[in-house]
Amino acid sequence: MLTQRQRLVALAAAVTFALGACGQATDDTTPGGTPSASPSDDATTSSPSEEDTMKPSPIEPDNPDAGALPTGPVPESVTSRPEVVAAVEDYAKRRDVAVEDVTIAGFAEVTWSDGSIGCPEPGMMYTQALVPGLQLVLEVDGELASYHAADGQPFFYCASPIAPAEGGNPAN
Structure with missing residues (x-):
């Protein structure tokens, strides 16, 4: 029969193992919690450089995972919400255009x-x-971007979006 101390040690070890299997949080994450490349990354990995993650890529309309934006x-x-204004400013910076050149093409309350x-x-x-969350679609020169x-969290740029769960609530 295990003592109370042995049970606590076993529980602590199990929790530590479970948390370790979930990944490791670092300061090298984007606002969405995704990892960013760091200078110490092994050169043989295919991790994108920080410069590459800053460049927007157009959303392919035939991408079945993106769903209908x-x-x-x-x-x-x-459009006047501070988090929407911040996303517009971010996309203008990514595209190297004036904020006025960014159009808010769509918005929806969704369930991820x-x-x-x-x-x-x-x-x-x-x-x-x-x-529960939000999806914002921005446009510059006919190219759409998904944020x-x-x-309650700020928007972040998503280069390869997937569709929200079925039954999300469009706010349009």
Whole structure:
């Protein structure tokens, strides 16, 4: 029979192992919690450089994982939100254009299917729970970009978006 101390040690070891298997949080994460490349990354890995992650890539309309992006008129009550203004400024910087050249092409209240907030990174593990959030679609020169957020969190750029869970609530 195990003593109370032995049970506590075993429990602590199990929790430590479980948390270690979930990944390691570092200061090298983006606002969405995804890892960013660091100078110490092994040169043989295929991790993108910080410069590469700053460059937006157009969303392919035939990408089945992206789903239909929520486009359409967006009320001024949404466009004037500080987190939306910050996302517009971020996209203008990424595209090297004036803020006025960025159009808010769509917005929706959504439910993300897991903790990746619709922007999973290869090799990462995420909580497997529905996450209420938002999706913002910005446009410059006909190219769309998807910005994602969990409720109460700032938007972050998602280069390879996947569709929210079924039953999300479009806010358009």
